[in-house]
Amino acid sequence: xxxxxxxxxxxxxxxxxxxxxxxxxxxxxxxxxxxxxxxxxxxxxxxxxxxxxxxxxxxxxxxxxxxxxxxxxxxxxxxxxxxxxxxxxxxxxxxxxxxxxxxxxxxxxxxxxxxxxxxxxxxxxxxxxxxxxxxxxxxxxxxxxxxxxxxxxxxxxxxxxxxxxxxxxxxxxxxxxxxxxxxxxxxxxxxxxxxxxxxxxxxxxxxxxxxxxxxxxxxxxxxxxxxxxxxxxxxxxxxxxxxxxxxxxxxxxxxxxxxxxxxxxxxxxxxxxxxxxxxxxxxxxxxxxxxxxxxxxxxxxxxxxxxx
Amino acid sequence: xxxxxxxxxxxxxxxxxxxxxxxxxxxxxxxxxxxxxxxxxxxxxxxxxxxxxxxxxxxxxxxxxxxxxxxxxxxxxxxxxxxxxxxxxxxxxxxxxxxxxxxxxxxxxxxxxxxxxxxxxxxxxxxxxxxxxxxxxxxxxxxxxxxxxxxxxxxxxxxxxxxxxxxxxxxxxxxxxxx
Numbered sequence: 001x002x003x004x005x006x007x008x009x010x011x012x013x014x015x016x017x018x019x020x021x022x023x024x025x026x027x028x029x030x031x032x033x034x035x036x037x038x039x040x041x042x043x044x045x046x047x048x049x050x051x052x053x054x055x056x057x058x059x060x061x062x063x064x065x066x067x068x069x070x071x072x073x074x075x076x077x078x079x080x081x082x083x084x085x086x087x088x089x090x091x092x093x094x095x096x097x098x099x100x101x102x103x104x105x106x107x108x109x110x111x112x113x114x115x116x117x118x119x120x121x122x123x124x125x126x127x128x129x130x131x132x133x134x135x136x137x138x139x140x141x142x143x144x145x146x147x148x149x150x151x152x153x154x155x156x157x158x159x160x161x162x163x164x165x166x167x168x169x170x171x172x173x174x175x176x177x178x179x180x181x182x183x184x185x186x187x188x189x190x191x192x193x194x195x196x197x198x199x200x201x202x203x204x205x206x207x208x209x210x211x212x213x214x215x216x217x218x219x220x221x222x223x224x225x226x227x228x229x230x231x232x233x234x235x236x237x238x239x240x241x242x243x244x245x246x247x248x249x250x251x252x253x254x255x256x257x258x259x260x261x262x263x264x265x266x267x268x269x270x271x272x273x274x275x276x277x278x279x280x281x282x283x284x285x286x287x288x289x290x291x292x293x294x295x296x297x298x299x300x301x302x303x304x305x306x307x308x
Numbered sequence: 309x310x311x312x313x314x315x316x317x318x319x320x321x322x323x324x325x326x327x328x329x330x331x332x333x334x335x336x337x338x339x340x341x342x343x344x345x346x347x348x349x350x351x352x353x354x355x356x357x358x359x360x361x362x363x364x365x366x367x368x369x370x371x372x373x374x375x376x377x378x379x380x381x382x383x384x385x386x387x388x389x390x391x392x393x394x395x396x397x398x399x400x401x402x403x404x405x406x407x408x409x410x411x412x413x414x415x416x417x418x419x420x421x422x423x424x425x426x427x428x429x430x431x432x433x434x435x436x437x438x439x440x441x442x443x444x445x446x447x448x449x450x451x452x453x454x455x456x457x458x459x460x461x462x463x464x465x466x467x468x469x470x471x472x473x474x475x476x477x478x479x480x481x482x483x484x485x486x487x
Contacts, residue, residue, distance in 0.1 A: 118384060118408065120416045126381065206381065213385050214392075220385035228381055230412045256466060283467040286458070 036068045038247070041075045041089035043098060047184040048074045054278060055093070057271040060264035065254035066247065077152050081105065084240070091251065092238040096293050097154040097302070099236040103287070104304040107241035110290075111248065112255040112282040114235035116207065121283050122231035123207040125159025128223045130194050135201060138167050138227045144200035146171070146178040147190035151302075153205070154293060156187050159229035160203035162296045167227065176200075188212065195222050207234070232292050233285055255282040361437050364399045371403055380410045398428035402440055409443070414451050415471055421447070422474050425481050432481050441482065448478045 040059060044051050051074055063070045073089045080098055083089070084106060092099070092108055102108035113121040129135035135144065141164075148171075149156020164171050171178055179199075181189040190202040191209065195218055206228065212218045237255060239248045258281060263270040274281065298305045365372075368390065374383035384407045391400040401424030409417040421431075421444050430436035432444060452475050459468050 118388070118404070118416065119411075119413050120419070122413065124381075124411070209381075209385070210388070214388065220382060220389060225379070225381045228411070284465050285467065286462045286465065288461070 037071055038068045038091065039071045039073050039089035040091040040093060041073045041080065041084060043077055043080055043092075043094040044074055046186075046188075050184075054276060056266045057264035057273045057276040058279075060266055061258070061262060061273045062251060062254055062264075064264065066250045068247065077150065084108070090240045090243050092236075092240075094236060094238070095152070095154055096233045096236055096290060097152055097158055097297065099238055100290055100293050100297065101304045102238060103290075108238040109241060109248075110285070110287050111237040111239050111252050113233050113285040113289075114237075115280040115283055116234065116278065117210050117280075119206070119231040120280070121233055121285055123155050123205060123234050124229045124231045125155035125157075125163070126204050126206050126209065126228045127160050127163060127201055127226045128191070128194055128204045128209070129201045129226055130197065131222060131224050133200065135226065136224065138163070138169070141201045141226065142169060142174045143176050146175050147193055147199040147202040148178055148180050149186050149190065149203055149205065150180060153187070154232060154296075155205035155207065155229070155234070156203055158293070158296050158300055158302060159232065160227075161300045163227045163229055165299060188217075191218065191223075201226065229296075230292060232296070233290055237282070252284075256284060258282055358437075364397075364438070367394070368399055368403060371407075375403070375407055375410070380407050383407050384411070396427065398424040398431065399438070400424075401427065402431050402438075405447075406440065406443060409447055414447060414454070417447055418451055418471065418474050418478065422477055425478065429481065429486075432478075444478060445482055448475060448482065451475050452479070 040062075042051050042055055045054075052072060055072060059070045059072050070091075073083075075083055075089075077095075077098065080092075080094060081101060084092065084102060091111070092102060094102065099108065099110070103110070115121045117123055127138065127141065129141075135141060148160065151157050161171055164174075180186065181193065183189075187205055187208040190199060191204050191212060193199040194202045194204075209218075209223070213220050237251075239251070258274060260272065260274050262273050264273050264276075265271075294305070297303070301307060368387075371383050371387045371390065374380075374386060384404070387400060387403055387407065391397075391404070394400060401420045405417040405420035405424060408414075408420060425431055425444075428438075430438045431440045433439055434441055451471075455468060455472050455475055459465065459472065462468060
C-alpha cells in the first residue's frame, strides 16, 4: 500500500520536473526567436557566391555583438537604390559612389569605411596598357580599344573617365571603341585582357592590380600605368535614415572595434571575420572625405548629379 | 691563527697564490688593451652597418629608380614584392611611406613611417646614411596642421584621434625621443 503511494508520488514529481524542463526549453527557443531581425543589403562585388562567402562571418559577428539577428541580402548594384527605397534592408554595404547616391537621394548615413590594400580606406583608379605595347602616355590612347569596369564602379569607371576628360580625351569620341566585359569578375577580366592583348588599354582599380600582383596572376612589370587618380574612399557601410540610433551606434562600434582575431560562426564553424572578408579593418571617415567622389560624379555627369 | 709552522706555511702559500692570480689578471688585461679588441669590435660594427646600407641600396635600388622617374604606382607594386620577401625590413616601410606621400595618401604614409621608425630609428637620425629625416619632418609638419583642422570639424572621430597619435609619435622621434 505504502509502496504504491510512494511510486505514484515519485511519478508525479518526475512528471512535474519534465514539464518544467519542457517549459524552460520552449521559453529558451522563444527568447532566441524574439531577437529583432535586421537586414543588411550587400552590394555584389564580383559574384553573389563570393560576396556571401566573404561577408557571412562578419554578419554573424555583428549579430553576436549587437544582439539582433542580422540577415544578409545580396543585391545587384543596379537594383540597389530601388530595393533600398522599397525598405528591403536597413543597413547598406556598397561601394563609395553607391553610398553617395544613397546619401543624396535616400538620406543614408555613413557608418564606417572599409580598409583594404595599400591606401587603407581608399583606393585609386588607373588607366593601364601592356608594357612594350608602344602606349607610353595618356595621349597615346586616342584611337585605341579600351575596356572599362561596370558603370557604377568608382575606381573602375568613374575615376578613369574623369582622368580622360581632364586630359582632354573624350571617351565617347576619341577611342576606336570602348567596352565593358560581360559577366562577373569584370575588373580581373579587363586587366587580363590588357596583358594578353584583347584590349589596348583598360580602366583598372588599383586594388585589383595590387591583389593580382600579390597573388601572382600578373607581374608588376606586365603593365604600365598611364594615369592614376587621387585615392578615393571605397567600400562603405551605411544605415537608413531613422534607424534606431542605439542600434546604429552598436553596429558602428562593433565594426570599428573589429580585430584580426575576431570570429563569427558560419555553419557551426568559427571563422576569422576580417580574413574571410579580405578586409584590414574599418575606420570612421567623415562624410566630407567623399566630396572628391561627388566632384568626380558632377564632372563625369553621373548619378546622383546626372543631367540629361 | 699562526700557531705553528704548518699554519705559517699555509698562509704564505695562500698569499703567493693570490699574488700570482692578481699578476696574471693584470698582465692579461694589459695585453687585451694592447691588442685593441674594443676598437676592432667598433670597426666590425661599422663595417657590418655599411655593408647593410650597401645591400639595402642594391635590393631596393629598382624601387628607388622607378620612384625617381615618377612611376610611383609601379614602384609601389615592385616594393610590395620585396616587402613579401623581407617583411621585417624597416627600409621597405620607409620607402612605402615616401611613395604613398607622392601618391596623395598622407595618412597611410604616416602609418608606414611609424612602422619603419619603430623597427629602426636610423631613418630620423641626421647622421645616418639611411636618414629620411627631412622628408618625414615635412610630412609631419603638414599633417599636424591638417589633422588639427579635421579633428575640430569632426569632434569625437576615433580614426582621426588615432591618426593624431601616430603624428605625435613621429614628432617625438624627430625631437630625439626613444621608442
